[in-house]
Amino acid sequence: MHKKYVIAFDQGTTSTRTIIFDINGTIKGISQKELTQHYPESGWVEHNPMEIYKDQKETFENVIKETGINPKDIAAIGITNQRETTVVWDKETGQPIYNAIVWLDNRTKDICNTLKKDGLGTYVREQTGLVIDSYFSGTKLKWVLDNVEGAREKAETGKLLFGTIDSWLIYKFTKGKQHVTDHTNASRTMLYNIKDLKWDNTLLTALNIPKSMLPKVKTSSSNFGSVVFNGINIPICGVAGDQQAALFGQGGFEAGIAKNTYGTGCFILLNNGKDYVASKNGLISTLACTLPNEPTNYALEGSIFIGGASIQWLRDKMLLINQAQETEAICNSIPPLKDLYMVPAFAGLGAPYWDANAKGAIYGITLDIGKNEIIKATIEALAYQTKDVIQAMEEDCGKTLTTLKVDGGASANNYLMQFQSNLLNVVVERPKMLEVTALGAAMLAGLKAGVWTTNDITSIREVDQLFSPKMEEKTRNQKYTGWLKAIKKTKSIIEV
Numbered sequence: 001m002h003k004k005y006v007i008a009f010d011q012g013t014t015s016t017r018t019i020i021f022d023i024n025g026t027i028k029g030i031s032q033k034e035l036t037q038h039y040p041e042s043g044w045v046e047h048n049p050m051e052i053y054k055d056q057k058e059t060f061e062n063v064i065k066e067t068g069i070n071p072k073d074i075a076a077i078g079i080t081n082q083r084e085t086t087v088v089w090d091k092e093t094g095q096p097i098y099n100a101i102v103w104l105d106n107r108t109k110d111i112c113n114t115l116k117k118d119g120l121g122t123y124v125r126e127q128t129g130l131v132i133d134s135y136f137s138g139t140k141l142k143w144v145l146d147n148v149e150g151a152r153e154k155a156e157t158g159k160l161l162f163g164t165i166d167s168w169l170i171y172k173f174t175k176g177k178q179h180v181t182d183h184t185n186a187s188r189t190m191l192y193n194i195k196d197l198k199w200d201n202t203l204l205t206a207l208n209i210p211k212s213m214l215p216k217v218k219t220s221s222s223n224f225g226s227v228v229f230n231g232i233n234i235p236i237c238g239v240a241g242d243q244q245a246a247l248f249g250q251g252g253f254e255a256g257i258a259k260n261t262y263g264t265g266c267f268i269l270l271n272n273g274k275d276y277v278a279s280k281n282g283l284i285s286t287l288a289c290t291l292p293n294e295p296t297n298y299a300l301e302g303s304i305f306i307g308g309a310s311i312q313w314l315r316d317k318m319l320l321i322n323q324a325q326e327t328e329a330i331c332n333s334i335p336p337l338k339d340l341y342m343v344p345a346f347a348g349l350g351a352p353y354w355d356a357n358a359k360g361a362i363y364g365i366t367l368d369i370g371k372n373e374i375i376k377a378t379i380e381a382l383a384y385q386t387k388d389v390i391q392a393m394e395e396d397c398g399k400t401l402t403t404l405k406v407d408g409g410a411s412a413n414n415y416l417m418q419f420q421s422n423l424l425n426v427v428v429e430r431p432k433m434l435e436v437t438a439l440g441a442a443m444l445a446g447l448k449a450g451v452w453t454t455n456d457i458t459s460i461r462e463v464d465q466l467f468s469p470k471m472e473e474k475t476r477n478q479k480y481t482g483w484l485k486a487i488k489k490t491k492s493i494i495e496v
Helices: 049-067 109-117 121-128 137-147 151-156 165-173 201-207 242-249 308-316 326-333 371-397 414-424 436-449 454-460 473-490
Strands: 005-011 015-022 027-034 074-081 087-090 160-163 180-182 216-218 226-229 232-241 258-262 266-273 284-287 298-304 341-343 361-363 403-407 427-431 463-467
Touching: 005 049, 005 165, 005 436, 015 049, 015 436, 027 049, 049 165, 049 226, 074 165, 074 242, 074 436, 087 137, 087 151, 087 165, 109 121, 109 137, 109 201, 121 201, 137 151, 137 201, 151 160, 160 165, 165 180, 165 232, 180 232, 232 242, 232 436, 242 258, 242 266, 242 298, 242 436, 258 371, 258 436, 266 371, 298 371, 308 371, 326 371, 326 414, 341 371, 341 473, 361 473, 371 414, 371 473, 403 414, 414 427, 414 463, 414 473, 436 454
Parallel strands: 005 074, 074 232, 180 216, 258 403, 403 427
Antiparallel strands: 005 015, 015 027, 087 160, 226 232, 258 266, 266 298, 284 298, 341 361, 427 463
16 A cells, blocks of 8 residues: 655754655644753753654654554655764663764864864865864764763774764664764765765874764665664655755755755755865855765755844843744834844854854944844844855856745745845745755655655645845845945954
8 A cells, every 4th residue: 555654853953853744745743842952161052862862752753643644654754954963872872972062063163273274174175075164073073082081992992883963863763773874964074075975084084083983874865774663664764964955855956956944044055966066155065965876966055053043042042022923023113224234143154254253243233223123133134144155156156046945934034035035136935835854854755765756846845935126236235235344343363
């Protein structure tokens, strides 16, 4: 009998979810748990790996129970995850030896500076497509080995394993039978050669990381093992880092498609097809989702560290709003801002600036500025940061973008989407179903399980709204020039 459903595990920075899709790509059920954030020191961000596993297991069991779906009708599971977040665990006990170090964490700045001084910057860019930065997993793994008592000795004797969140979940759900990852997650570690598609010995040596710790790398649509639920084996058939999964869910398995996910951060990806493009403008090259017996797809990416997290800051720290949904009405209720800019460099500046030491700032405050203006400036900052990255992409590729596909929580804000279209002078296209990250993971699993073909995937996606530019060029240029001045003032790169 044809199986009717595909499940997505969507393990993100702030929550853990399980979503069930039917064969039409319609959501039949969602279960979610908020993830505890740990900040042991300034600039440090950690998660409890066991909490992540338990929450994923609980939401998985809850959504099946709540929907009443027969597990026998589930064709496959796809996993999408926060990328770069680093877990190290004991091979024998399956217990983590330290908390997961989150992608936002910048404790490894000194390690990064040493690698740069050793002249590895060009090598890292050419072989991994990345830049040397705390963002990526490799230096986080080195930190664990150097700072957790007994870790290096255990690692050198083959007793420790490393993985990003996908690997950790697969290992736990398969009861230790599978230590694997996919191309997209491997390409975010700063340890993986995206040209040769294998772990890079030069970088493993530079960071003193034993190769025995690393997972086996597979195409994104593959057999990654099985989850047993009530005696029924449900295969894990798709894995992708959250941003590549979102690109796939937006139909971005074809070259020339760009998307922006407005999540905790903002992540813009452009599928370059089989062409590896080395950025000259502060972007990174990465692997897009890979399919069996298909050419490797590369993508250009701009990672903005603080996107929706700045709206959380307005709510939780500044107490200016009660919920994120309020911001749209607030932005529409006041006149256009004049020379007021909020630069949310709370975790440094990501692409295209890559300044880990920058701090957040607000510029242009006068006596008539109130909380609503600060809220509006924070929302607009998401659009300005996106323009920084899109402009860099256009320069790298020599092509002008005509449409930007959007998803993620903040893309539901109509004011932000219209301002984004105005600022970029392109059409912004929002799908009806915003859960494209989870859908992308489900699609990868469904392809492998025989539920869908790529033609089916194209027809599943429906457009909700198109936002067309309405701003005069003079106004657009003035606003963006002001933003660039604010960025210049925010950057920390000052001769001492």
